[in-house]
Amino acid sequence: MSFNIEARKVQQTGGSSYIISLPKEWITKHGIKAKDTIGVLSQPDGNLLITPYMSSEKQIIEKKFDVDEIKDSDFLFRLLIGAYIMGYNIIEVTSSRKFISDIKHTVRAFRDITIGTEIEEESENTIKIKDLVDPTEMPFEKTIRRMYIIANSMHEDALKALETGDKMLAEKVIEIDDEIDRLNWLVERQAHIVLRDIILCQKLGITLEDASNFKFISRFLERIGDHAVKIAKNVILIDYQKIDKKLYENIMKASEISLELLNKSLDAWLQKDLNLANENIESIKKLTDACNAIKINPNSEYLVEIGFIIESIRRTGEYSSDISEIIINNLI
Numbered sequence: 001m002s003f004n005i006e007a008r009k010v011q012q013t014g015g016s017s018y019i020i021s022l023p024k025e026w027i028t029k030h031g032i033k034a035k036d037t038i039g040v041l042s043q044p045d046g047n048l049l050i051t052p053y054m055s056s057e058k059q060i061i062e063k064k065f066d067v068d069e070i071k072d073s074d075f076l077f078r079l080l081i082g083a084y085i086m087g088y089n090i091i092e093v094t095s096s097r098k099f100i101s102d103i104k105h106t107v108r109a110f111r112d113i114t115i116g117t118e119i120e121e122e123s124e125n126t127i128k129i130k131d132l133v134d135p136t137e138m139p140f141e142k143t144i145r146r147m148y149i150i151a152n153s154m155h156e157d158a159l160k161a162l163e164t165g166d167k168m169l170a171e172k173v174i175e176i177d178d179e180i181d182r183l184n185w186l187v188e189r190q191a192h193i194v195l196r197d198i199i200l201c202q203k204l205g206i207t208l209e210d211a212s213n214f215k216f217i218s219r220f221l222e223r224i225g226d227h228a229v230k231i232a233k234n235v236i237l238i239d240y241q242k243i244d245k246k247l248y249e250n251i252m253k254a255s256e257i258s259l260e261l262l263n264k265s266l267d268a269w270l271q272k273d274l275n276l277a278n279e280n281i282e283s284i285k286k287l288t289d290a291c292n293a294i295k296i297n298p299n300s301e302y303l304v305e306i307g308f309i310i311e312s313i314r315r316t317g318e319y320s321s322d323i324s325e326i327i328i329n330n331l332i
Contacts, residue, residue: 022050039199049198063088067095073106080110080129084117085185087193088131091117095125113178115186135190136203140214143187147221148266150180152259154228155316159255161232162309163248165240173232180225187218213330217269220319220326224262227312227319234305242301247294251310254290258313261287261320268327277324277331287317 008020022032030052032038039051063083070076076093083091093107107127111117116133154173161170194201194211201208240248261280268277291314296306 051199061088062090062092064092064094067093067099067103073102076103077106077110080107081114081185084110084114084131085188085192087189087196090120090131091129093127093129098124099127113182115182133186135193135200138186138190139204140187140190140206140211143183143190144214144217144221144269145266147180147183147187147218147225148262150176150183151221151224151228152262154180154225155231155255155259155262158228158231158235159252159313162235162238162240163252165238167236170232170235174229177225177229180222184218184222188215191215209330213326216326217323220323224316224319227316230312231309234308237305238302243306244297247296247306250290250294251306251313254287254294254310254313257283257287257290258317258320261317265320265323265327268324272327272331274328274331277327280324281321281328284317284321287314 006023010018010020012018032052040048042048063086065076065079065083067076070079080091080093093103095103104127107119107129111119111129115138116131117129118132119127120130121128154176157169158173161167161173191211191214194204194206195208198208201211206214261283264276264280264283267273268280291310294310296303300306
């Protein structure tokens with residue numbers, strides 16, 4: 001793809017009006033005629049954006065998948081998620097013959113786990129899925145804050161399950177993972193839509209850099225949720241009555257530091273506080289020391305499981321520190 005800049009001379013008409021000619025190829029491509037209205041947006045970096053659209057309504061993009069060429073239902077599910085994240089408004093699944101039950105189940109599973117998708121049309125060999133979410137009604141800040149709450153709750157419950165031996169609570173943590181996944185997919189989708197739709201970007205009152213940073217923060221929070229799930233899965237394998245109480249105390253101490261890092265990154269983001277974000281990054285050493293201080297009996301029956309739990313506690317704090325770095329970059 002060529003990105004050569006065309007030079008256009010500025011001409012003056014009347015006393016105070018200035019004009020430039022628009023490229024004919026661009027005019028033809030978008031079907032613009034004389035006296036049509038186009039959008040002109042001044043950018044913070046000094047550039048001027050000219051768009052053929054005055055709103056986002058015309059930017060409907062479709063993606064089709066032919067299941068004759070997709071034999072694996074898991075692969076189809078990944079393709080559907082990929083199309084959703086990339087911001088396609090309409091996703092169509094087709095076949096040359098009647099759908100097998102696995103295909104229908106996969107499409108419905110995709111519909112159920114994504115936010116704002118509904119099956120608009122369905123026949124024996126065609127299913128059309130439409131996105132009904134208005135991006136302006138799902139602002140990034142609201143979604144990110146909800147992800148923080150869920151990630152915090154998942155981590156707390158996973159460690160509580162370890163402390164009390166409550167395997168049902170651990171199972172619930174695993175189930176909640178779908179919720180934080182679907183929010184992360186929504187943020188990634190919104191970010192991709194915004195990156196190609198500068199008008200929507202301005203409607204949301206954010207910059208392109210903001211959208212990119214929200215996507216990274218969302219991804220880190222989703223990974224924190226994944227580590228809560230890893231803790232929960234290992235808790236299920238452990239008989240907590242066989243674990244030394246001092247070991248529990250040290251694990252809980254490290255967990256408290258990790259959660260403190262997570263919550264402080266939220267505070268730094270909400271308060272737009274550079275110093276708080278910096279303090280959070282420097283506090284990671286405190287967590288590292290707490291994790292290193294946990295001594296596990298090499299003959300322990302649950303040596304591997306406890307090791308995985310400690311590692312997930314450490315990674316949760318590190319991801320929180322990574323979020324603080326993004327906050328500093330964004331504020332600067």
